[in-house]
Amino acid sequence: xxxxxxxxxxxxxxxxxxxxxxxxxxxxxxxxxxxxxxxxxxxxxxxxxxxxxxxxxxxxxxxxxxxxxxxxxxxxxxxxxxxxxxxxxxxxxxxxxxxxxxxxxxxxxxxxxxxxxxxxxxxxxxxxxxxxxxxxxxxxxxxxxxxxxxxxxxxxxxxxxxxxxxxxxxxxxxxxxxxxxxxxxxxxxxxxxxxxxxxxxxxxxxxxxxxxxxxxxxxxxxxxxxxxxxxxxxxxxxxxxxxxxxxxxxxxxxxxxxxxxxxxxxxxxxxxxxxxxxxxxxxxxxxxxxxxxxxxxxxxxxxxxxxxxxxxxxxxxxxxx
Amino acid sequence: xxxxxxxxxxxxxxxxxxxxxxxxxxxxxxxxxxxxxxxxxxxxxxxxxxxxxxxxxxxxxxxxxxxxxxxxxxxxxxxxxxxxxxxxxxxxxxxxxxxxxxxxxxxxxxxxxxxxxxxxxxxxxxxxxxxxxxxxxxxxxxxxxxxxxxxxxxxxxxxxxxxxxxxxxxxxxxxxxxxxxxxxxxxxxxxxxxxxxxxxxxxxxxxxxxxxxxxxxxxxxxxxxxxxxxxxxxxxxxxxxxxxxxxxxxxxxxxxxxxxxxxxxxxxxxxxxxxxxxxxxxxxxxxxxxxxxxx
Numbered sequence: 001x002x003x004x005x006x007x008x009x010x011x012x013x014x015x016x017x018x019x020x021x022x023x024x025x026x027x028x029x030x031x032x033x034x035x036x037x038x039x040x041x042x043x044x045x046x047x048x049x050x051x052x053x054x055x056x057x058x059x060x061x062x063x064x065x066x067x068x069x070x071x072x073x074x075x076x077x078x079x080x081x082x083x084x085x086x087x088x089x090x091x092x093x094x095x096x097x098x099x100x101x102x103x104x105x106x107x108x109x110x111x112x113x114x115x116x117x118x119x120x121x122x123x124x125x126x127x128x129x130x131x132x133x134x135x136x137x138x139x140x141x142x143x144x145x146x147x148x149x150x151x152x153x154x155x156x157x158x159x160x161x162x163x164x165x166x167x168x169x170x171x172x173x174x175x176x177x178x179x180x181x182x183x184x185x186x187x188x189x190x191x192x193x194x195x196x197x198x199x200x201x202x203x204x205x206x207x208x209x210x211x212x213x214x215x216x217x218x219x220x221x222x223x224x225x226x227x228x229x230x231x232x233x234x235x236x237x238x239x240x241x242x243x244x245x246x247x248x249x250x251x252x253x254x255x256x257x258x259x260x261x262x263x264x265x266x267x268x269x270x271x272x273x274x275x276x277x278x279x280x281x282x283x284x285x286x287x288x289x290x291x292x293x294x295x296x297x298x299x300x301x302x303x304x305x306x307x308x309x310x311x312x313x314x315x316x317x318x319x320x321x
Numbered sequence: 322x323x324x325x326x327x328x329x330x331x332x333x334x335x336x337x338x339x340x341x342x343x344x345x346x347x348x349x350x351x352x353x354x355x356x357x358x359x360x361x362x363x364x365x366x367x368x369x370x371x372x373x374x375x376x377x378x379x380x381x382x383x384x385x386x387x388x389x390x391x392x393x394x395x396x397x398x399x400x401x402x403x404x405x406x407x408x409x410x411x412x413x414x415x416x417x418x419x420x421x422x423x424x425x426x427x428x429x430x431x432x433x434x435x436x437x438x439x440x441x442x443x444x445x446x447x448x449x450x451x452x453x454x455x456x457x458x459x460x461x462x463x464x465x466x467x468x469x470x471x472x473x474x475x476x477x478x479x480x481x482x483x484x485x486x487x488x489x490x491x492x493x494x495x496x497x498x499x500x501x502x503x504x505x506x507x508x509x510x511x512x513x514x515x516x517x518x519x520x521x522x523x524x525x526x527x528x529x530x531x532x533x534x535x536x537x538x539x540x541x542x543x544x545x546x547x548x549x550x551x552x553x554x555x556x557x558x559x560x561x562x563x564x565x566x567x568x569x570x571x572x573x574x575x576x577x578x579x580x581x582x583x584x585x586x587x588x589x590x591x592x593x594x595x596x597x598x599x600x601x602x603x604x605x606x607x608x609x610x611x612x613x614x615x616x
Contacts, residue, residue, distance in 0.1 A: 054420045056427070098599075105603045110362045110419045114553050115602050121550045122595040129588035241546060245427060252424060287435040294428030298421045299413055 004176065008260060012169050015267075019161045028157035032229065034270035035164040036222055041250035041262030042171045043218035048248065049256035050184055051211040052191030054113050057120030058247045061216040063127070063239035064091040065223025070139040070233050071132075073150075080151040084224045088217040095216030096209060103208050108194075117241070124239035138234025141227060151228045160229050167225065168263065171218060176259045187211055191257070219247070242287070249290060252297050255304025264306055269293065329461030334579050340468040340537070342575025343475035344530050348548060349555030349567035350479060351526030357562030358499045358519035359415055364426040365406070367548035368433045369524050373399055373531025374540045375437055381448050381535075388448055388535045389470055395532050396525045403524025407517040415516060430549070437542045447539045467536035478529055479568050482522070486564070495519055499562065547591055554598040560608025570609065 019031050040062065048054045068090055069083030078086075098119050107115055127133050144150040153159040178184040186207050189197040198204050227233045237243070254265025273286040301308060352366045373395055377388035406429070414425045455466040486492035498505040498515045506512050538544070555574055559566025574594050582590040601609070 054423070056423065101603045105606075107602055107606060110423065111557075111602055111606050113362075113419065113423055114557065115599060117550060118554070118595050118598045118602070122592050122599065125589065125592040125595065129586055129592070135588075241549070242431075245431070248424075282439075284435045284438045288432050288439075291428040291431030291433075291435070294424050294431070295410065298417070298425040298428070302417070302421060 004173065008172065008176070011260065011263070012172075015165060015168075016162075019158065019165075025157055028161055030271055030274045032157065032160050032164055033274070034267045035161070035168045036226060036229075037246055037250050037270055038263040038266035039164060039168040039171050039225075040219055040222045040247045041254075041266055042168070042175050043215050043222065044247050045251045045256055045258075045262050046175055046178060046218070047211045047215035049251055049258070049261070050178065050187040050191065051208055053208060053212065054248075055116040055215075056113060056241065056244045056248065057116030057118075058215075058219050059239045059241070059243035060120035060123045061091045061095065061219035062223040062226070062243060062247065063123065063233070063235065064094060065220025066227040066233040066238050067127070067133055067139060067223075068220070069224040070141050070227045074139060074141050079149060080224070080228055084221055087220045087224045091220030091223075092213045092217040095213050099209055099212045103205050117244075120239060120244060121241070124235045127235040127239065134234070136234060136236070138232060139227075141231040143231060152231070164225055164229075167221065172259060172263055174218075179259050183207070183210075188257075245290060245294075249294065251304075253293065253305060255306035255308075258304065258306045261304050261306040265304065268305065327461070330583075332462045334583055335576075336462070336464050336468065338576035338579040339472050339572070340575070341579055342572035343471045344534050344571075345551060345555050345575050346479065346568040346571025347475055347526050347530035347533070348552045349559060349571045350482070350564055351523035351530070352552045353556040353559060353562055353564055353567040354482075354526070355520055355523035356556065357564065358495055359411070359516045361411060361415055361520075362419055362422050362426070363411075363520075363523070364423060364549060365429040365433065366523065366527055367552050368430045368437075368545040369399065369402065370527040370531040370534070370548060371540075371542060371545040372402075372433060372437065373528035374535040374538075374544070375441060375446075376528075377532050377535040378446050378448055378540050381450065387450050387452055388532045389452065389467075389474075392474070392529060392532055395528045399528030400521040400525040402528075403521040404517050406524070407520040411516070411520060412513065430545070434542050434545055441542075443542055445539045445541045448535050450536065452536060465537070467533070471533040471536070474529065474533060478526070482526070483564065491515075491518065550595065551591065554594050557598060557606070558601055558609055563608060566608055 015035070019028055022028075040058070044055065044058050065084075065087035068087035069080055072078035072083040072086060073080055098115075102112065102115050128136055133139065141152075143154065144152050145154050146152070151163075178187075186197065186202045189200075189202055190204050190207060194204055223233075223238065226238075250265035250269055251262040252265065253269050254261030254263065273289060276286050276289050277283060297304065348367065348370055352363060355361055355363050355366070376395060376398070377391050380386050380391055381388060410425065410429060414422050452466050452470075457464045457466070457469070486496055494505070494510045495515055495518065497508070498510060498512050498519075502512050505515070534544075551574065555570045556563075556567050558573065559568070559570035577594055577597070578590040581593045585593070
């Protein structure tokens with residue numbers, strides 16, 4: 001177990017203090033959104049950033065988490081916490097079932113990317129046609145006021161803020177330990193050169209599968225939180241390509257493959273996106289902003305914000321002493 | 322003949338499949354041409370097709386010109402668009418990793434898609450041209466004029482492009498670059514120029530598909546989401562970079578969708594080709610036509 005860097009602790013503390021200091025529902029909503037997508041991007045990063053398995057279909061796992069918790073709660077009266085676990089299990093099993101043949105038959109590169117897209121889109125289309133999951137009407141969770149048992153809080157956003165913040169901090173710490181552990185190093189070796197990794201004895205199939213299942217289960221917990229927060233889910237706003245982009249974008253901005261990158265990226269991007277929406281009074285511009293950012297990141301800063309800042313700090317230290 | 326349905330229903334489905342297949346063939350041919358030559362995975366391809374739909378709608382609503390008559394204008398126009406996209410964006414990512422290409426072209430997709438939403442909102446538009454109502458019927462079989470025109474145009478254009486690639490100097494330079502960019506460079510072919518031409522041609526084909534689709538479909542910006550995925554289904558099935566494979570696969574997918582919608586569930590018409598794609602990706606990622614007929 002390696003030490004947690006001071007910068008992380010400072011960041012966590014700042015994130016914990018900020019929502020308590022600023023008591024404003026709108027600010028809390030943006031904070032929850034940023035923390036949720038920071039969490040999701042951290043989960044995505046374990047698979048895509050560490051093991052190099054770029055996915056543009058993570059919305060599938062997000063949707064599975066939201067639907068499982070929502071359906072268990074609204075149709076069978078199962079408490080959300082059990083729904084969270086069930087969602088993580090189903091999502092993990094789904095990821096294992098779809099990824100095992102993909103990895104076994106050596107689907108790589110853009111073929112792998114397209115597989116993730118195809119799986120997510122197929123799932124969305126099936127959900128749109130499936131009566132049990134409410135087709136395009138989706139699933140509504142009956143509101144219950146303030147209830148810890150039902151994990152719903154109508155009168156204040158603060159409980160949601162700290163639930164998602166806790167999830168985010170735990171996920172970031174998990175990511176930190178994976179990155180430092182031998183397991184993480186093996187994932188990195190697969191990302192850099194899969195054949196070389198295999199030749200020095202890394203079981204690449206097993207490692208890729210574990211990373212994918214882990215990433216999928218974590219992502220579905222984010223989906224489960226999302227439905228407790230919005231009390232509603234439907235296929236087009238939970239399993240579609242734009243959601244997958246929202247999940248990967250923070251990691252791209254902050255720096256994929258870094259531990260803290262997804263968190264930094266999300267807290268830079270989501271407030272910016274929200275400000276764009278408010279400032280220009282437009283629901284459309286934030287999406288154009290996403291497009292522009294994707295292109296700019298790829299062209300100008302493919303490694304992302306965090307590595308660039310780290311390099312700058314290091315070179316300052318080297319020069320200034 | 323399939324038992325249980327009359328031959329006229331079967332023929333109607335078949336002709337619908339030919340129409341939809343033509344659109345998929347055109348979109349797939351464009352995308353596969355771009356991939357075959359530049360190795361670029363272009364996620365913006367389908368939104369360029371949708372842009373052509375809006376272009377034909379706009380010209381139709383202002384000047385009343387039939388989308389079909391617009392073809393000689395929209396092909397060169399979108400050729401230019403593709404050329405410029407290469408010069409100003411793709412040129413910088415074409416040598417980078419596939420994930421950079423995916424993300425940059427997805428970015429372009431979002432910019433164009435929501436640019437369209439800004440200009441025209443996300444409402445649905447329809448080109449109510451008189452051509453739409455011309456339907457040939459014989460013995461319970463219906464073929465609308467737009468469908469027939471789409472099929473004939475697709476045949477003409479895919480043959481013309483095939484001929485262009487096989488016989489002209491630029492066509493041969495494109496094929497040479499597709500086979501081996503380094504060798505082509507050594508032999509004096511300006512590969513950057515060839516890449517930009519290919520992206521132009523691919524985009525032009527997408528525009529033709531968009532024009533034809535605008536005659537029979539209603540238009541909204543989110544059509545591109547479905548076609549984004551379906552275009553990849555087509556080109557993977559045909560073998561990525563395989564021009565003839567893409568056209569054949571386009572017709573197979575078109576038929577599959579039409580027959581799924583009729584015999585199974587209309588809502589699952591896109592899901593079935595996607596499941597097929599997943600199976601192909603796992604077991605035969607090089608596509609159904611394993612011999613590379615790279616054009």
